[in-house]
Amino acid sequence: MNDAGITHVKSVCNMCQCADTGIIGHVKDGVLVKVEGDPECTPTFGRQCVKGLSAPFVPYNANRVLKPRKRTNPEKGVGVDPKWQEITWEEAFDIIVPELKRVREQNPLGLMFNFFDYPTYQFAVPWAIGFGGQLYFGGATWCGWYHNTAYQYHLSFFREADYANTNYILLWGAQAGHIVDALPVHSAKSMADARARGAKVVVIDPVMTPAASLADEWVPIRPGTDSALALCFWNLLINEYELYDVDFIKGKTNGPYLIGPDELYVRDPETNKPLIWDATAGTAKPFNEVKVADTALDGEYEFNGVTVRPAFSLMKEHLKTYSPEYVSPITTVPVDTIRRVCRDFGEAARIGSTIRIQGEELPWRPAVLLSGRGPTNHRHSQHGVFAIEGLNALIGNLNMPGGTLGFSTNYERRWGCTEDADGIALSPNSTYWHFGAMDTYPAREPKKPAWYTLFDLCPVATYSDNFFPMMQALPEEERKRFGLDYDVEFFIVTHSNPTIAYVSPHEMAEAYRKIKFTLVFATELNETVEMADVVLPNAHWTERHDPMANPPFKFEAVGEHDWYWFYRRPMIDPPHPDIKHWCDTMIELADRAGFLNDVNMLYNILNELNGSEQQLDLDKRYSWVEMCDAVMQNRYGVSVDWYEQNQTQVFTQEKSLQEAFPGPFVPGRYNIYFEYWKRVRPDLERVVQELGIDDVWDLDDYTGLLDWKPCPSYEPKDGHDLFAVNYKVACHTFSHSYLNPLQLEIGHTYPWIYGLPIHTRTAAERGIKDGDEVWVESEFGYRVKAKAHVTEGIHPEVVGTAGFGGRLTHGEKKGRLVGPNWNSLISTKLDRMDKMNSSLDACVRVKVYKA
Amino acid sequence: MTKWGMTIDLKRCIGCQSCTMACKTHNGTPAGIFFRRVVEKEFGTYPNVRRTYTPVNCMHCDDAPCVANCPAGVFSKRDDGIVEYDAGKCYGARVCRMVCPYNAVSFIEKIEPYDGEAFIPPEKYWYEKYEAGTAVKCTFCADRLADGLKPACVKTCPTEAMAFGDLEDPESDVSRLIRKRGGQPLHPELGTKPNVYYLS
8 A cells, every 4th residue: 555645543443332442543535544553542552453453444334324214115124125215314304303203292201212332422311311212222132231230349330450460360251351341452461461470360151262262271161150159159268268358348348237137237226327246345336336356247146136147147157058069060160170269269369468559558459350241141140240240349359459440430530439328338429320320229219110121120230221122022911011001112223233232133123123113323234224214324433523432431441550531533534425423413303303402401410511611501502522522621621622732532641549449448338248139129029019010020039148040041941952152252342343344354264253162072972073064043943053163162061152243134245144143042031031130141052953 | 784573472462363453454455365364273172271372474584485486586585684575576376375384475366355346445545556466475564664663463462462673683672582581483493594483
């Protein structure tokens, strides 16, 4: 390529949702010809990953949507030709706006807005709420959404390892540091540095993922049994090895709180504060009046004539069930391995040790556990996520040097954590709840559900979005049992592909075809676009101006690395003048449909602009960039002009020690006994009974103590003797990356990306040889064809597929239909879902046979 | 005199292929043509099994078989150690493909659009320097070196698994890493005297 005439544009990658890489776009004659990491972007060390580098091929995709279009074929379904007709923007508005007005007038909840576009959360939520509609965040079963619930331990929405100070990294169904997870590029170097220092990595996973293949040890496990193993670790660390942070448990958890026969806190009659047993004084006192040294964790006491015990004492006894000998047959992990890995983890934590950083002596817990989607997306996974992530609390590494560090959720870099009257830590004044994900403590009041996501029935969930597609799929009479006596009539989708991203695309197409009107903002054709009534052309991220480019929960690389605020400027113009940023279109829609003032009002409220210089005038129509600029200036003091004047894409600030390692400095305790679940149960039970759904909405998981229960796929069914799972790989993300020919070309170089890994012995038993075409047929009767990759690197009971292969769009090029589509094997069934948080089983029983 | 060389730290490499993609997008190679690749190999039996990832590009050998055997004289050794090529001389004998023990030379059979019938805009710029029926390979990004930059693969690697520098300079990163970590070329027994060293 002749370099003459190339201009360089600094921007921010958004090839995956992580948006953590400052890039330089090389543009020639208006064409993006190359992307590279910006050497001046310190948060990512000037590096770039395999996905982002392939960006030049996306905007010019042959399936790019260039103009508005409407369908002329009323029949909708996967692979059904919509018989598109291109229309003008005015014609599109003439179709959309009257429908918007009608739905808003009749029942605004009839609008469901599905998006998964991080740089627009601060706008999309006010738009939807301003309309009066509902929200459904995409990502569905792919992101490990449900482990976020346990990040109350980090007072955050997400976490990372303090690679700089840790010595032991336990990746539990996760691949942090391997170009997946929340900080792909930053963490890859940080992990490599840690390993070069001698840090040990152990991976627990049914599949020998790239991370597992490079680990010091790979521990294969039967899918869906991870929390049994985690509870065994609790048992061993507490009852046998005594490798837990006693002072942390006493002073920073609710472990010492006294529990009565009703499994609830025993409270001080005068102050209503939970009580702790003061072992020195021999009496119960409010939690805030007992020194750590005097705090009892064991024993049984009398208080006001009632026998009470510290929660930790109850846990110790309860956990004894989870012996290695009991857990080993469940998980298939040998007893010796369980004991060794558990002891290594506990010993690596160096409980009681300290480290001097910036002149201050801080607790040092150089062992971390990071979990991912697989182990934490199952029925009963609310218990699972706390069983697994809670091990970090047990060794006292929460937000401590060497341990797990949460991302601050504030635009303004503040932590500002508080505690409630019960002494439990509360997340800082977070921005993320504005964006749909709610804090998980304390429990919210259960109510008859207003939204299809049944959020009101999930009082301790971060979110419960998986219930929307399930409810939409249910027959009307069954859905009405949940109090949802209205139809979703207007479906807006942007930056999401819910038809293929959740369960069987054919099942979801059936569900979504029931919606009267679907509007999709599209960069290119996909399975959901082809369900649309009207499609509006959307700018690709390389063409977008997103002044607030961070995900709304991540403004830092954790630890002593800087705060950063990214700014995405367009590197190129869209390939057609009809293509716009979808947020500008939404502003115009709100204006034309007469509710822009409500959007502006909600924008002011949710972004805390009221009373500030940047407060929006309710009746004024602002551009997308102007709306972002108002929040930027108000929340972190940097304007669009600043980035343009400095021709940079990142604004950084150094952290204080307290910001780098908040653990020793934040008030409040963490839940290791789940009294708040137990406490909310009666109120939830009342709502469930009033609705008459107690036959399907079990409340058995609302207990104070954690347990493992088998998910529905645990037992083989009717000859379906194997599990199918899927896993992440560096070169792909979500479904859209399967539209990029460069990523596909790279993917073909490893047999475990588009092939079906199957264990050598399992394959031999079925007469399957490497490269054979096989059918994978699930217990739901669905099947996909795949090419067998015979390997030792997978649990013998498991077959795997990577990501979202096997795209099904009518307009797709043949080359893109690579790999088996895992989602095509699974079904949306209530009994497959966790009622506390809506997570769906990330494994399914299958049989595999030669095609 | 500078002698360019590279180290690849197999303990830092995670097989993510960012280097492969950086190479492809910097050099703008046609579909199916890679100047570097990552070779994966599985070892052991369940559960004591692991997979290795070995990035491979032209080793810029001192005794390069491609230089010695190409009937058209396409390949030559520069003073700075880079094995360069002149595609204009290539008439497609493909001896280079047969003699290179590292499978580091590619041959462009044809130049076709990646996706569909027509070239997309970046492809029009990418392929202007290539011709079907000629041999191509890694040049250690000689164009970047001329601008004082490191090869695209080295620059992009998220784990900083690769270093690049002057093997004649004992204080260069590559020389120090080779000394400290006992760096070895791939298959030194083949006698081609490669200038890419692996650290394991």
